[in-house]
Amino acid sequence: GAGVSQSPRYKVAKRGQDVALRCDPISGHVSLFWYQQALGQGPEFLTYFQNEAQLDKSGLPSDRFFAERPEGSVSTLKIQRTQQEDSAVYLCASSLGWGSGNTIYFGEGSWLTVV
Amino acid sequence: DAKTTQPNSMESNEEEPVHLPCNHSTISGTDYIHWYRQLPSQGPEYVIHGLTSNVNNRMASLAIAEDRKSSTLILHRATLRDAAVYYCILRQVDSGNTPLVFGKGTRLSVIA
Numbered sequence: 357g358a359g360v361s362q363s364p365r366y367k368v369a370k371r372g373q374d375v376a377l378r379c380d381p382i383s384g385h386v387s388l389f390w391y392q393q394a395l396g397q398g399p400e401f402l403t404y405f406q407n408e409a410q411l412d413k414s415g416l417p418s419d420r421f422f423a424e425r426p427e428g429s430v431s432t433l434k435i436q437r438t439q440q441e442d443s444a445v446y447l448c449a450s451s452l453g454w455g456s457g458n459t460i461y462f463g464e465g466s467w468l469t470v471v
Numbered sequence: 472d473a474k475t476t477q478p479n480s481m482e483s484n485e486e487e488p489v490h491l492p493c494n495h496s497t498i499s500g501t502d503y504i505h506w507y508r509q510l511p512s513q514g515p516e517y518v519i520h521g522l523t524s525n526v527n528n529r530m531a532s533l534a535i536a537e538d539r540k541s542s543t544l545i546l547h548r549a550t551l552r553d554a555a556v557y558y559c560i561l562r563q564v565d566s567g568n569t570p571l572v573f574g575k576g577t578r579l580s581v582i583a
Contacts, residue, residue, distance in 0.1 A: 360514070389570055398558060398573030399515065412570070447514050457503075460571060462514030 358382065360463035362448050368469045369438045377433045377466045381450030388431050389460065390423055391447040399447055405431060438470045475559045480578040483549045491544040491577055493559030498539050502561040506533065506544050507571070510555045515573070518544065518557070554581045 361380040369375050381388050386407055391399035392415075401415040407428035416423070420438075425431040435442055445465040451458040476494040483489040495504065505520040519526055519533045521542075526533040532545040546553055558576040562569065 391570075391573075398556075398575050399571075401570040401572065404570055415570075449514070459517045462516065464512070464514050 360448055360450055360461050362446075362463040362466050364466060365464065366467045366469075368471060371439060371470055373438050373470075374434065374436045375438055375468060377435075377446050377448075377468070379431045379433070379448030379450075379463060381429065381431070381448070382452075382461055383429075385450035385452050385461075386428075387451045387453070387458070387460075388425060389449040389451075390431070390433050391449065392417075393445040393447055393465070395444075402433070402446075435468075438468075440470050443468055443470045475561060475574055477557070477559055477574065477577045479575065480580065482580045482582060483546075485551060485581055485583050486548050489546040489549045489553070489579065489581075491546075491557050491559075491579065492541065493543070494541050495559070495561055496540045498561060499563070501563050503563070504533065504535060504539075504542050505560045505562055505571070506531070507558045507560065507573075508555040509558070509576070510552075515558065515571075520562075549579075549581045551581050551583060554579055 363378045388405040390402040392402050393399040403413040403423045405425040408425050420436045422434045445467050447465045449460045449462040451460045503520050503522050506518040507515040508518050509515040519531050521533045534543045556576040556578050558573050560571050
């Protein structure tokens with residue numbers, strides 16, 4: 357069965373370039389999460405959607421980071437004017453419903469390197 | 472979510488049991504204990520979770536102390552494919568879909 361799919365898998369961006377990272381959650385999953393993971397660290401929360409509504413964006417590190425999920429399925433994380441400190445793995449995750457009993461499923465991540 | 476403490480790294484021989492400890496001394500009565508693991512170059516994957524009683528599934532067992540201030544993830548026979556970072560995470564019951572809060576986890580190495 358299809359899991360959470362992310363693209364591109366690897367991205368090299370020049371400093372100052374804009375990037376867009378795509379996430380296809382598991383079909384029917386209502387909740388969608390974005391995380392950022394620096395080398396050697398655990399994933400850090402960025403933002404969360406319930407259907408198309410962005411309920412929490414407290415983890416976005418700056419206003420250069422923007423996420424959307426306009427139709428409540430596919431989501432895009434956009435980073436404007438990338439900087440070297442944005443180099444990380446960006447993980448997308450989804451879960452079926454509301455409630456802490458729902459298992460959260462992660463994609464393999466998009467590896468971003470800013471040069 | 473309450474904080475957890477795990478050893479930075481552990482090592483195991485292949486085909487031997489592994490006990491991964493987690494301390495959560497400030498756990499509240501409404502916190503579930505969740506374990507996720509992250510294989511190299513993969514996203515985290517769910518392993519097991521529990522509230523008060525010990526839990527078993529096809530991947531692992533979770534032993535929860537009577538006072539719930541600590542727990543242990545048990546892999547009954549470690550294989551090379553179990554080499555990963557293991558995260559112990561607390562989530563409140565009925566907290567909505569609040570995000571998982573990851574620490575640094577325990578890096579498990581398995582020796583052939």
